Amino acid sequence: MTSNYCTVCKKRESFFYRKYSGQKLCRKCFSESIETKVRTTITKHHMLKFDDKLAVAVSGGKDSLSLLHILAKLQKHRPQTTLTAITIDEGIKGYRDEALDIAEKNCKTLKIPLYITSFKELFGLTLDELIIKIQAQGQTELTPCAYCGVLRRQAINVAARKIGATKIATAHTLDDETQTALMNILRGDTTRLSKEKPITNQAHPMFVRKIKPFCEIPENESALYTYIKKIPFQDTPCPYASDALRNDIRTMLNYIEEKHVGTKFAISRTMQRLRPTIEQITTKEDFKTCKKCGEPTSQKLCKTCEMLQKIQQPP
Amino acid sequence: MTSNYCTVCKKRESFFYRKYSGQKLCRKCFSESIETKVRTTITKHHMLKFDDKLAVAVSGGKDSLSLLHILAKLQKHRPQTTLTAITIDEGIKGYRDEALDIAEKNCKTLKIPLYITSFKELFGLTLDELIIKIQAQGQTELTPCAYCGVLRRQAINVAARKIGATKIATAHTLDDETQTALMNILRGDTTRLSKEKPITNQAHPMFVRKIKPFCEIPENESALYTYIKKIPFQDTPCPYASDALRNDIRTMLNYIEEKHVGTKFAISRTMQRLRPTIEQITTKEDFKTCKKCGEPTSQKLCKTCEMLQKIQQPP
Numbered sequence: 001m002t003s004n005y006c007t008v009c010k011k012r013e014s015f016f017y018r019k020y021s022g023q024k025l026c027r028k029c030f031s032e033s034i035e036t037k038v039r040t041t042i043t044k045h046h047m048l049k050f051d052d053k054l055a056v057a058v059s060g061g062k063d064s065l066s067l068l069h070i071l072a073k074l075q076k077h078r079p080q081t082t083l084t085a086i087t088i089d090e091g092i093k094g095y096r097d098e099a100l101d102i103a104e105k106n107c108k109t110l111k112i113p114l115y116i117t118s119f120k121e122l123f124g125l126t127l128d129e130l131i132i133k134i135q136a137q138g139q140t141e142l143t144p145c146a147y148c149g150v151l152r153r154q155a156i157n158v159a160a161r162k163i164g165a166t167k168i169a170t171a172h173t174l175d176d177e178t179q180t181a182l183m184n185i186l187r188g189d190t191t192r193l194s195k196e197k198p199i200t201n202q203a204h205p206m207f208v209r210k211i212k213p214f215c216e217i218p219e220n221e222s223a224l225y226t227y228i229k230k231i232p233f234q235d236t237p238c239p240y241a242s243d244a245l246r247n248d249i250r251t252m253l254n255y256i257e258e259k260h261v262g263t264k265f266a267i268s269r270t271m272q273r274l275r276p277t278i279e280q281i282t283t284k285e286d287f288k289t290c291k292k293c294g295e296p297t298s299q300k301l302c303k304t305c306e307m308l309q310k311i312q313q314p315p
Numbered sequence: 316m317t318s319n320y321c322t323v324c325k326k327r328e329s330f331f332y333r334k335y336s337g338q339k340l341c342r343k344c345f346s347e348s349i350e351t352k353v354r355t356t357i358t359k360h361h362m363l364k365f366d367d368k369l370a371v372a373v374s375g376g377k378d379s380l381s382l383l384h385i386l387a388k389l390q391k392h393r394p395q396t397t398l399t400a401i402t403i404d405e406g407i408k409g410y411r412d413e414a415l416d417i418a419e420k421n422c423k424t425l426k427i428p429l430y431i432t433s434f435k436e437l438f439g440l441t442l443d444e445l446i447i448k449i450q451a452q453g454q455t456e457l458t459p460c461a462y463c464g465v466l467r468r469q470a471i472n473v474a475a476r477k478i479g480a481t482k483i484a485t486a487h488t489l490d491d492e493t494q495t496a497l498m499n500i501l502r503g504d505t506t507r508l509s510k511e512k513p514i515t516n517q518a519h520p521m522f523v524r525k526i527k528p529f530c531e532i533p534e535n536e537s538a539l540y541t542y543i544k545k546i547p548f549q550d551t552p553c554p555y556a557s558d559a560l561r562n563d564i565r566t567m568l569n570y571i572e573e574k575h576v577g578t579k580f581a582i583s584r585t586m587q588r589l590r591p592t593i594e595q596i597t598t599k600e601d602f603k604t605c606k607k608c609g610e611p612t613s614q615k616l617c618k619t620c621e622m623l624q625k626i627q628q629p630p
Contacts, residue, residue: 185500186571188581190588245575252567256501260560266503273505277592 008033016224020262027228034225038070038213045198047211048167051080055165055208057156058085058106058114060099060234062226063171065106067214069231071169072110084163088155089118090148091126092239099234106232117159119151123308127151131240133311144240147307154295154304160208172212175219178267179249186245191285193271194278204287204296218264323348331539335577342543349540353385353528360513362526363482366395370480370523372471373400373421373429375414375549377541378486380421382529384546386484387425399478403470404433405463406441407554414549421547432474434466438623442466446555448626459555462622469610469619475523487527490534493582494564501560506600508586509593519602519611533579 006014006026014024025033042048056071058064068085075081087103089096100116107114120126125133130151131144160168172180177196184193200210214222226233257263289295290302292309301309321329321341329339340348357363371386373379383400390396402418404411415431422429435441440448445466446459475483487495492511499508515525529537541548572578604610605617607624616624 182497182500185497185585186575186578186581188585188588190585193585245571248571248574252563252571255567256560256563259563260501263501266501270500270503270505270508273503273596274589274593277596278589281588281592 018221020265030221031225031228034066034217034221035070035073037216038067039074041198041216042074042211042213045211047199047213048078048081050078053082053084053164053166054169055084055086055115055156055160055163055167056112056169057171058087058103059171060087060102061171062231062233062235063173063214063219063222065102065231065233066222066225066229067169067171068106068110068112069229070225071213072112083112084165085112085114086156086159086163086165086168087114087116088152088159089116089120090152091119091128093128095236095239098236102232102234115159115163117155117162119155122155122158123151123304125311127240130311137311137313139310143242143244145243148240150303150307154302157206157208158295161206165208168208168210170210170212171214171222173214173217173219173222174264174268175250175253177212177215177271178253178264179246181267181271182249182253183245186249190278191282194275194282197275203285206289206296207287216265216268333536335580345536346540346543349381349532349536350385350388352531353382354389356513356531357389357526357528360526362514362528363393363396365393368397368399368479368481369484370399370401370430370471370475370478370482371427371484372486373402373418374486375402375417376486377546377548377550378488378529378534378537380417380546380548381537381540381544382484382486383421383425383427384544385540386528387427398427399480400427400429401471401474401478401480401483402429402431403467403474404431404435405467406434406443408443410551410554413551417547417549430474430478432470432477434470437470437473438466438619442555445626452626452628454625458557458559460558463555465618465622469617472521472523473610476521480523483523483525485525485527486529486537488529488532488534488537489579489583490565490568492527492530492586493568493579494561496582496586497564497568498560501564505593506597509590509597512590518600521604521611522602531580531583 004013004024006012006029007023008029009026012026012028014026016025016030018025048054054071056064056068058068071083075083085103085107087100089100104114118126119130127144127148130147134147156168180196181193184190184196198212198215200207202209253264285298287296287298290297290305291300292305293302295302295304297303299306319328319339321327321344322338323344324341327341327343329341331340331345333340363369369386371379371383373383386398390398400418400422402415404415419429433441434445442459442463445462449462471483495511496508499505499511513527513530517524568579600613602611602613605612605620606615607620608617610617610619612618614621
């Protein structure tokens with residue numbers, strides 16, 4: 001006879017079966033297990049100093065909001081760590097506005113300051129305007145995601161520096177991390193393979209170091225956490241979302257995980273074991289500052305300025 | 316207007332479009348490109364010394380037979396290299412007999428000696444008998460492929476030593492190698508990840524070194540070669556074939572290759588670049604000899620003897 005009680009507390013009814021651990025969990029024990037996992041991930045990878053000023057990159061989606069809620073909870077035991085949410089308004093009409101409202105609402109509940117900055121403010125044009133330009137030029141080489149990714153990374157770093165943050169937390173999950181690792185292997189990109197880690201190196205003084213406290217949390221469990229905690233989040237997908245290779249890899253990884261439970265964790269462990277040695281063989285990038293905007297780059301122009309310059313060219 | 320002529324000779328009609336290189340090839344230029352690729356792979360990885368006595372592992376399938384034909388061709392320019400085919404009769408009724416006939420027929424045409432040995436002779440029982448035993452014991456932990464793989468590897472090594480071979484050539488293709496690499500990453504097995512390379516290390520004097528001259532040939536091109544050269548081969552699949560994870564990975568890799576051409580080569584290059592550093596972090600296995608059969612092993616009993624002992628236990 002199989003009991004329907006939570007494997008951990010043995011009192012409350014279970015509502016979630018965690019296939020990779022064999023546990024049946026009640027809502028309370030499930031949420032606590034996620035919070036504990038985030039805390040141990042932070043400790044294990046030495047992600048935070050006691051007095052870090054942490055900027056949390058909040059998109060308004062489920063992952064970044066459950067991360068924000070968990071970090072707010074953990075902060076109670078770390079009174080000298082300060083939290084600020086950062087939201088980048090890329091300028092996507094009918095999509096980003098909703099996300100901004102949701103980010104504001106959550107920050108208000110959690111009493112966390114929210115810093116908003118936009119592509120328009122930083123780079124002079126919204127993502128909508130940028131995409132119209134590249135479409136007019138007939139550019140098909142890069143997807144909207146490729147442009148947005150480069151600009152958003154720079155925007156988050158600039159914003160974090162502006163508010164005096166010492167670290168940036170992003171909500172990349174176990175799924176994001178394993179997908180990225182496989183993408184880099186499939187592309188033969190060993191440099192990125194070594195860079196994508198739970199806590200980034202300080203490659204240049206103007207880069208704020210990034211941490212990924214969710215790197216061992218499966219995406220579906222991050223979603224479940226927002227659901228249990230009734231955290232409001234945006235669940236409409238971005239209208240420009242188009243990363244074909246990532247989508248294929250996501251589908252295949254979910255399929256393999258379903259049949260061979262624990263695969264995502266195994267990939268994550270393999271990467272953790274390999275990363276230090278991969279770092280040895282990748283040539284260290286020599287960072288200087290971009291001659292146009294002054295941001296750190298290994299080239300003459302930073303990726304952002306290079307892209308913006310290309311866009312400004314007449315079609 | 317697109318021409319239908321071969322991109323290489325520009326004379327003959329093309330019959331195959333090689334997506335990853337953009338070439339359209341005629342039968343002759345295609346076959347020559349495969350032979351050249353095998354020759355450069357052998358040179359690049361220093362696979363052969365001028366006076367090697369090479370044992371070619373021939374299963375009777377398309378890959379091993381096209382390898383045998385190409386090696387026989389290359390041997391004409393290497394008169395001091397000798398070739399012997401090795402076929403292992405696992406003892407699979409209604410399947411292996413056909414493969415043995417085909418191996419014999421090919422060796423006769425190529426005037427290459429064929430050495431046949433069997434599981435029955437070496438281990439005292441056929442694969443059919445072994446599987447009846449494990450089914451009677453109700454063992455489900457390992458698949459028939461897992462047993463067969465361990466026993467066949469040992470059999471090939473023993474056979475190669477018996478005929479005085481200095482190297483063993485196996486027909487693992489680009490597809491096999493990239494599937495194996497991903498499987499090892501998905502399983503978190505860094506030791507195997509470092510061991511699976513184009514030419515194995517001499518880990519123990521009783522191990523004959525293995526080379527994989529087809530490691531950069533896609534499986535479909537190896538198949539096409541047998542077709543063009545009218546090489547007779549067995550194309551009925553093994554009745555026990557059951558490697559679920561490999562099948563899933565094969566399907567997904569073929570799907571991704573179809574959409575993102577060159578992915579398999581990219582994985583192969585990534586692995587080649589990473590392997591030396593992965594080797595640094597994997598603990599060297601300390602080989603001694605099996606106390607039962609005397610074959611090299613890192614444990615007290617070799618994997619073969621361990622498996623055979625388990626099988627002999629009463630159900």
